Amino acid sequence: MDRLTRLFVLVMSAMAASVGLAGVTTVTLRSTVRLEPAQPLTLGAIADIDGEQHATLAPMILDSDPVSPGAWTILEVDAIRERIAASPAREGSIVVIGNRCSITRRSERPAEPIQPALRPSPDPSVVTLRDHVESWMRARFNATESTIRLRFDDRDADLLATPTEGRLVEIGEIGVSGRMAVRVTVYENDTIVLTESLRAGVELLKPACVINRPIRRGAHIEQDDVRVEQVWSDPTQPPAEPAAVVGQSVRRSLQPGEVLRADHLEPPVVIQRGQDVSVRAVRGTVVVTTIARARSDARAGELVELEAKDRSGRRFTARVSGPGRAVMVEPGANTRRDTPLKSIDFSNRGTLRPLTKEELNQ
Structure with a gap:
């Protein structure tokens, strides 16, 4: 204008x-x-x-x-x-x-005909690189033909169709993320005729727990919360072992139909903040038992900070061994495995104190 x-x-x-x-x-x-x-x-x-x-x-x-x-x-x-x-x-x-x-x-452009990518059907009697890779994958994941599914990229079709009769094939793992990466090397006598890398999607058929009803974060899994089914899963995110899920705590809320994975679970809290804990203190060949108060929540195998219930209020750490129980090994203690342990219970007195010679000689 x-x-x-x-x-x-x-x-x-x-x-x-x-x-x-x-x-x-x-x-x-x-x-x-x-x-x-x-x-x-x-x-x-x-x-x-x-x-x-x-x-x-x-x-x-x-x-x-x-x-x-x-x-x-x-x-x-x-x-x-x-x-x-x-x-x-x-x-x-x-x-x-x-x-x-x-x-x-504008001129009308004729539609270009779609030419299908035709590949000659491989001769089933000819051993190819694909046969080697599939066999290696089954061994790698301890699977059978019916319990593993492999998805190769279309661009690797010609590579996988390479005949390998009379040749030596070497396959090495490069890494596992969302897809399995391998490097293949093909030898003919003393000559390397091919070396390439390729990726494959892998799914494994495994027994897994499927959620039956909504489970909130932090709740413990009960027997009726799950059912066991055979499901296809990613090996990098395996399902939880069905025999070990009951009693475990969930890290996030789960909905019906979800497959329970190993990373969804964590050991349950067996000691709660403020709870009285039975503590076994090991020194040499002597085990002293007392009661202390937990200063935080803790799971089995974790270290928990405890506070003595006497006037001193001394704080120390012990490793959780079960619900309401913990074990503390004093540094420098030299306990022989073949020496019987002597046990002294101070739990009624509510304190830990140095042992006398008479008590050590009991």
């Missing part, structure tokens, strides 16, 4: 505002238009229409003769005004801006 046209638009807008011409519709011609192969030549296709008569003007057919692909047709503004005047639109409230529009039509 040149400067004169812009000025004309501004003047007409100012006139409409000053004299109160309500409902003025402006039709601004585009300089060039490329129609789609089957698109009709309408006013809305070659102009920007702004105003209340947009719905009437936009679908208006301007020329019954189709615009030819590859050729340009020039439509003058006078012809457009004549077409508008002959339409049901209110001519007096329509302002047409622009001198002409050059129109052409």
Whole structure:
């Protein structure tokens, strides 16, 4: 749009505002238009229409003769005004801006036929690299043909079809993430004829626990919470062993139908903050038992901070051995495995204290 046209638009807008011409519709011609192969030549296709008569003007057919692909047709503004005047639109409230529009039509492109990628069917009697890789994968994951599924990339099809009869094949693991990566090397006598890497998706059929009902985070798994099914799983995210899930605590909330994975579980809390704990302190061949108060929650095998229940309030750490129980081995203790342990119980006195010679000689 040149400067004169812009000025004309501004003047007409100012006139409409000053004299109160309500409902003025402006039709601004585009300089060039490329129609789609089957698109009709309408006013809305070659102009920007702004105003209340947009719905009437936009679908208006301007020329019954189709615009030819590859050729340009020039439509003058006078012809457009004549077409508008002959339409049901209110001519007096329509302002047409622009001198002409050059129109052409895009050529219709024939659809390219899809050529299927045909591969000759491999001869089942010929041993190929794929046979070696599949055998290696079954051994790697201790699986059978019915309990493993492998997905290779299409781009590796030619590589996997390499014949290996009379050749030595070496396969080494590169890494396991979402897909198993291996490097294959093919030897013929003392010559390396091929060395490449490839990836394969791996799924293993394993017994797994499937959730029966919603389980909230931190809850303990009960027998009725799960059912055992055979499911396909990713070896990097294995299902939890069904025999070991009951009594375990879940790290996050689980919904019905989810497969219980090993990383969903953690040992349950067996000592709670503030709970009295039976502590066995091992020194040499002597075991002293007392009661202390836990200062935090703890699971079996974890270290827990404890506080003596006597006036000293001494704090120490011990390793959790079970519900309400912990063991503390004093540093530097030299206990022989073949020496019987002597046990002294101070739990009723609620404190740990150094042992006397008489007690050590008992």
